[in-house]
Amino acid sequence: xxxxxxxxxxxxxxxxxxxxxxxxxxxxxxxxxxxxxxxxxxxxxxxxxxxxxxxxxxxxxxxxxxxxxxxxxxxxxxxxxxxxxxxxxxxxxxxxxxxxxxxxxxxxxxxxxxxxxxxxxxxxxxxxxxxxxxxxxxxxxxxxxxxxxxxxxxxxxxxxxxxxxxxxxxxxxxxxxxxxxxxxxxxxxxxxxxxxxxxxxxxxxxxxxxxxxxxxxxxxxxxxxxxxxxxxxxxxxxxxxxxxxxxxxxxxxxxxxxxxxxxxxxxxxxxxxxxxxxxxxxxxxxxxxxxxxxxxxxxxxxxxxxxxxxxxxxxxxxxxxxxxxxxxxxxxxxxxxxxxxxxxxxxxxxxxxxxxxxxxxxxxxxxxxxxxxxxxxxxxxxxxxxxxxxxxxxxxxxxxxxxxxxxxxxxxxxxxxxxxxxxxxxxxxxxxxxxxxxxxxxxxxxxxxxxxxxxxxxxxxxxxxxxxxxxxxxxxxxxxxxxxxxxxxxxxxxxxxxxxxxxxxxxxxxxxxxxxxxxxxxxxxxxxxxxxxxxxxxxxxxxxxxxxxxxxxxxxxxxxxxxxxxxxxxxxxxxxxxxxxxxxxxxxxxxxxxxxxxxxxxxxxxxxxxxxxxxxxxxx
Amino acid sequence: xxxxxxxxxxxxxxxxxxxxxxxxxxxxxxxxxxxxxxxxxxxxxxxxxxxxxxxxxxxxxxxxxxxxxxxxxxxxxxxxxxxxxxxxxxxxxxxxxxxxxxxxxxxxxxxxxxxxxxxxxxxxxxxxxxxxxxxxxxxxxxxxxxxxxxxxxxxxxxxxxxxxxxxxxxxxxxxxxxxxxxxxxxxxxxxxxxxxxxxxxxxxxxxxxxxxxxxxxxxxxxxxxxxxxxxxxxxxxxxxx
Ligand SMILES: Cc1cc2nc3c(=O)[nH]c(=O)nc-3n(C[C@H](O)[C@H](O)[C@H](O)COP(=O)(O)O)c2cc1C
Ligand code: SF4
Ligand code: SF4
Ligand code: SF4
Ligand code: FES
Ligand code: FES
Numbered sequence: 001x002x003x004x005x006x007x008x009x010x011x012x013x014x015x016x017x018x019x020x021x022x023x024x025x026x027x028x029x030x031x032x033x034x035x036x037x038x039x040x041x042x043x044x045x046x047x048x049x050x051x052x053x054x055x056x057x058x059x060x061x062x063x064x065x066x067x068x069x070x071x072x073x074x075x076x077x078x079x080x081x082x083x084x085x086x087x088x089x090x091x092x093x094x095x096x097x098x099x100x101x102x103x104x105x106x107x108x109x110x111x112x113x114x115x116x117x118x119x120x121x122x123x124x125x126x127x128x129x130x131x132x133x134x135x136x137x138x139x140x141x142x143x144x145x146x147x148x149x150x151x152x153x154x155x156x157x158x159x160x161x162x163x164x165x166x167x168x169x170x171x172x173x174x175x176x177x178x179x180x181x182x183x184x185x186x187x188x189x190x191x192x193x194x195x196x197x198x199x200x201x202x203x204x205x206x207x208x209x210x211x212x213x214x215x216x217x218x219x220x221x222x223x224x225x226x227x228x229x230x231x232x233x234x235x236x237x238x239x240x241x242x243x244x245x246x247x248x249x250x251x252x253x254x255x256x257x258x259x260x261x262x263x264x265x266x267x268x269x270x271x272x273x274x275x276x277x278x279x280x281x282x283x284x285x286x287x288x289x290x291x292x293x294x295x296x297x298x299x300x301x302x303x304x305x306x307x308x309x310x311x312x313x314x315x316x317x318x319x320x321x322x323x324x325x326x327x328x329x330x331x332x333x334x335x336x337x338x339x340x341x342x343x344x345x346x347x348x349x350x351x352x353x354x355x356x357x358x359x360x361x362x363x364x365x366x367x368x369x370x371x372x373x374x375x376x377x378x379x380x381x382x383x384x385x386x387x388x389x390x391x392x393x394x395x396x397x398x399x400x401x402x403x404x405x406x407x408x409x410x411x412x413x414x415x416x417x418x419x420x421x422x423x424x425x426x427x428x429x430x431x432x433x434x435x436x437x438x439x440x441x442x443x444x445x446x447x448x449x450x451x452x453x454x455x456x457x458x459x460x461x462x463x464x465x466x467x468x469x470x471x472x473x474x475x476x477x478x479x480x481x482x483x484x485x486x487x488x489x490x491x492x493x494x495x496x497x498x499x500x501x502x503x504x505x506x507x508x509x510x511x512x513x514x515x516x517x518x519x520x521x522x523x524x525x526x527x528x529x530x531x532x533x534x535x536x537x538x539x540x541x542x543x544x545x546x547x548x549x550x551x552x553x554x555x556x557x558x559x560x561x562x563x564x565x566x567x568x569x570x571x572x573x574x575x576x577x578x579x580x581x582x583x584x585x586x587x588x589x590x591x592x593x594x595x596x597x598x599x600x601x602x603x604x605x606x607x608x609x610x611x612x613x614x615x616x617x618x619x620x
Numbered sequence: 621x622x623x624x625x626x627x628x629x630x631x632x633x634x635x636x637x638x639x640x641x642x643x644x645x646x647x648x649x650x651x652x653x654x655x656x657x658x659x660x661x662x663x664x665x666x667x668x669x670x671x672x673x674x675x676x677x678x679x680x681x682x683x684x685x686x687x688x689x690x691x692x693x694x695x696x697x698x699x700x701x702x703x704x705x706x707x708x709x710x711x712x713x714x715x716x717x718x719x720x721x722x723x724x725x726x727x728x729x730x731x732x733x734x735x736x737x738x739x740x741x742x743x744x745x746x747x748x749x750x751x752x753x754x755x756x757x758x759x760x761x762x763x764x765x766x767x768x769x770x771x772x773x774x775x776x777x778x779x780x781x782x783x784x785x786x787x788x789x790x791x792x793x794x795x796x797x798x799x800x801x802x803x804x805x806x807x808x809x810x811x812x813x814x815x816x817x818x819x820x821x822x823x824x825x826x827x828x829x830x831x832x833x834x835x836x837x838x839x840x841x842x843x844x845x846x847x848x849x850x851x852x853x854x855x856x857x858x859x860x861x
Binding site for chain 2: 303305324325327328473474475476477478479480481482484485486487488489492509512513515516519520521522
């Protein structure tokens with residue numbers, strides 16, 4: 001490929017790529033994201049390729065391996081485009097049949113279709129699958145259409161057009177104005193207005209003119225993987241966003257700070273950088289405009305705290321990844337004391353979209369103060385789990401019931417935890433809450449990076465608070481006293497409550513420690529850490545009180561406070577539980593007689609409860 | 621110069637200064653445990669938190685780090701500030717019940733008895749990093765660091781062993797607010813006791829009076845960095861003139 005030396009040449013190159021492609025030609029897209037990998041998608045795509053070679057169909061059918069489509073739970077996923085036929089749980093053995101039946105004869109294979117768990121109805125097309133139907137996949141959508149290792153694929157869907165547009169003579173200030181007008185807010189947690197951040201960075205004095213651009217791809221929240229999926233599945237969109245940001249801010253050096261455990265993301269970004277350089281889209285004199293920008297990849301320090309902006313910059317400088325007080329903002333003095341703009345992966349990926357379609361178009365999606373979409377990682381007690389991109393302002397109910405398909409096993413919805421480990425829980429009574437930055441904060445939770453864990457009646461709220469405080473205690477860097485010592489004490493108190501040692505005054509003490517962290521901690525890890533505790537106290541105080549005063553765990557979770565008992569009338573003595581009990585606490589009560597559970601030996605693991613199909617084991 | 625108000629008092633200050641420095645110049649006391657004028661501020665103990673109002677916006681900040689600005693209104697004692705200080709000192713009292721400094725400060729802040737269970741294996745170290753900052757910034761050797769994350773954090777030498785770069789100067793001990801590091805010269809040996817390691821240093825004998833007067837390593841280090849002939853230290857300062 002020759003270097004493109006002007007925006008016009010870029011458009012010419014795009015036209016030539018598109019003209020060589022036949023939009024009607026069948027394309028078998030096989031998801032090759034990390035989730036589908038776990039289900040063996042590699043064998044599936046190889047099987048397709050071999051079969052096509054065997055039949056000599058190379059000219060007639062394309063096979064494309066793509067990044068994550070979001071519905072990882074049903075992987076490996078295969079979509080036959082352009083007809084949009086959606087197959088799930090596909091194995092290598094299905095490949096020949098899919099080609100002979102679906103690709104060549106247009107027959108749908110019933111067995112591989114997705115069945116709606118609520119109605120049992122089989123669904124043929126991808127866009128009709130409820131999981132996808134309720135989404136608005138502006139940022140994430142191309143993941144299912146392009147091969148991340150092919151810059152041509154990205155160009156074919158309009159890639160780098162936004163860069164071409166700004167380099168065709170839009171002034172940097174005008175780019176910033178457009179981003180400001182779009183209302184884009186940071187997707188990494190804080191929700192800070194991106195345009196204002198860029199403007200401050202551009203205006204911050206830098207004697208030698210150096211300004212740095214950083215992409216935060218540290219993604220430390222347990223269970224979150226939207227940034228990973230974007231980088232793995234559509235790396236060029238992130239690079240394009242950074243390029244536009246760099247042009248607007250006046251920066252020439254950029255870094256992608258990637259979490260240590262993301263090798264595929266590193267590989268795909270590295271390749272994308274190389275390709276963009278070859279095309280003249282990165283490096284010196286980009287598209288003949290005189291603008292220079294280069295990007296380097298940096299592997300993360302391996303700790304949750306390294307995602308925090310000042311710790312991340314310390315880590316990039318080769319120092320210990322610990323936060324510092326940011327009374328002088330990083331947009332003024334960031335990396336190596338130079339003005340620095342740090343944005344999250346998803347924030348960067350929104351930028352080309354805004355430039356391409358304009359701020360007016362962008363602001364049509366969302367609420368008054370939260371524009372555009374947000375990608376959430378929907379997990380927990382919900383039928384459909386995976387990555388979902390939804391318009392800001394959608395209600396929790398729509399996400400959990402329409403997209404997520406509701407709560408499995410006929411259980412009752414209890415709460416949803418949003419915002420990652422330092423987010424809060426939102427109870428059933430707020431199920432109609434519109435999801436945006438401000439509403440989530442008002443409810444005592446936060447947007448965070450977009451974690452969404454659904455909980456049902458079997459989740460104990462004290463246990464949930466204990467879990468997250470324990471996580472944060474382990475991730476506290478240990479620098480400041482409120483966070484290091486305070487989280488430890490909060491966890492001790494929560495341990496006590498869940499183990500039946502709760503005392504009068506514990507709730508007050510938890511609240512006082514929380515205030516100390518919120519007001520006094522050095523960085524946002526500590527100052528947001530009390531959210532799981534404060535929100536569970538706010539909405540489920542009675543559950544705390546049951547633990548403290550009555551030594552009772554209403555959800556039947558806290559081991560020290562529960563007993564397992566056999567309901568004699570229901571137990572025919574089948575003995576399944578006897579085999580499942582690891583402590584040998586259950587013995588036979590004689591033929592066709594209820595089994596006997598020895599409370600002394602019971603370790604309260606719940607194995608008997610889980611295994612009994614007749615509901616003869618009760619928790620109390 | 622900028623003008624600001626601290627606890628209702630008008631103060632004039634140079635621009636680069638922090639609230640803590642200006643308060644202290646004006647005789648206003650703010651408690652601290654991780655601050656020392658010889659080293660860069662760190663912001664870890666959070667005892668120095670104050671309330672600032674700037675352009676109508678109120679927030680709580682660490683005064684040892686926060687730079688003064690024109691029109692800033694500072695209050696060093698508010699209910700929120702006092703809650704942070706009280707809770708911080710309660711937490712430190714549980715961590716280091718044997719530290720007299722912490723006990724005294726707790727008393728001053730109206731905390732009489734610990735409310736959290738006491739740390740059993742307490743070493744008086746509050747992890748303020750004054751020792752490591754002095755060793756790095758003033759002595760220039762970085763013999764000690766804070767290792768591990770979160771509650772496992774400890775002040776230590778590399779591998780909890782004799783630090784090959786430590787010169788035995790004892791600066792860390794001088795600066796430690798809680799006396800978690802101590803040193804003692806016994807005969808020809810200096811013993812430095814840190815929370816997790818004890819190190820011994822051979823002392824140099826004065827060729828005139830025969831007194832052991834400084835660690836040999838320290839003298840070698842000074843000789844090397846200052847470009848002085850090592851023989852200059854054969855005689856102790858007392859015998860020199
Ligand atoms: C403990 C902690 C961890 C964080 N981890 C991440 C992360 O993994 N990825 C991220 O983009 N932002 C993370 N942030 C937020 C960043 O500090 C920063 O606000 C963000 O990257 C700015 O980008 P944005 O404006 O595009 O959101 C974290 C913040 C804290 C306090
Ligand atoms: S709040 Fe926690 S993570 Fe942040 S600096 Fe303090 S100890 Fe470290
Ligand atoms: S005695 Fe050693 S550790 Fe302490 S300040 Fe001197 S050189 Fe550093
Ligand atoms: S040993 Fe002393 S100076 Fe060093 S961190 Fe501990 S308390 Fe601070
Ligand atoms: S990895 Fe295939 S859908 Fe997520
Ligand atoms: S003196 Fe300011 S935080 Fe310790």
